Amino acid sequence: MLTCKDFLAELSDYLDERIDAELRAKLERHITECPNCWVIADTTRKTIQIYKGMDPYPIPSEVETRLMLALEKRMAAKQK
Amino acid sequence: MTASSQAGFDETTLVTQARGGDNRAFAELVKHYEAKIFRLAQHITQNREDAEDVLQETFLKAYEHLDQFQGNSKFYTWIVRIAVNQALMKLRRRRTDKSVSLDETIDTGEDTVTREVAAWGEDPEQQFTREELGQILDASIQSLAPTYRSVFLLRDVDDLSTEETAEALGLSVPAVKSRLLRARLQLREKLTRYFKRKGDDTFAYL
Secondary structure (H helix, E strand, O other): OOOHHHHHHHHHHHHOOOOOHHHHHHHHHHHHHOHHHHHHHHHHHHHHHHHOOOOOOOOOHHHHHHHHHHHHHHHHHHHO | OOHHHHOOOOHHHHHHHHHOOOHHHHHHHHHHHHHHHHHHHHHHHOOHHHHHHHHHHHHHHHHHOHHHOOOOOOHHHHHHHHHHHHHHHHHHHHOOOOOOOOOOOOOOOHHHOOOOOOOEOOOHHHHOOHHHHHHHHHHHHHOOOHHHHHHHHHHHHOOOOHHHHHHHHOOOHHHHHHHHHHHHHHHHHHHHHHHEOOOOOHHHHO
16 A cells, blocks of 8 residues: 555656656555545645746846857957 | 847757857847846845846856857756856855855754644735736745755756756756755745645644
């Protein structure tokens, strides 16, 4: 029998679908019997979905300007 | 606008052109990745000024050492590795103990213990404006330990594979996996405070 601790240890691989069919069946049996682990699996999956592909804020224009100036300077030095 | 900036982003071609001395191609790579590198640097250094330094040093180093880029990993993984090293150097300079690393062992598994277990409502993020949601997500990542933060950011936000994340951070694959699990569980718990179904209580599931 799988314990909740066993289930949690496999949770990442389960959500990433990186486990074999036999283990998957065991984990799925566990969550049909354990509402607590079902909720954890479900809300962890949703957590990953919400974050996936979250765009970074555009960098402030003055930061980009300084970056590009530093780069141009280095490029010019290299070409001399 | 040039033809190349209208076309889709083709990393392999741009890297080849940049290696051949095409500075415009390199600048295009910089523009494509600058915001992600700046975000990562801010998450590691927790300091905007340091993050800007890291941003500049990363791309200057990448430019200098472009001939060392092997092409058997993604260009992004390669620059992340440079950025992480630069960011850790900043932290070491700021601290006296000099022992900053992303590889510190922190825990004995205690932090996988889940305290708050509650189901979420349907599309819980809809209750918040885009801006509010962004702040919630940012603050939640910020509250993670630094070693978890970078693993989660690269693996789940930037969508690198476990192996690429390990390579970029200089960690072993098992170390990435255990940090990722803890980061995911901790974030899940933090977000539950905002997203749990109204009227639900924790004890209903225990």
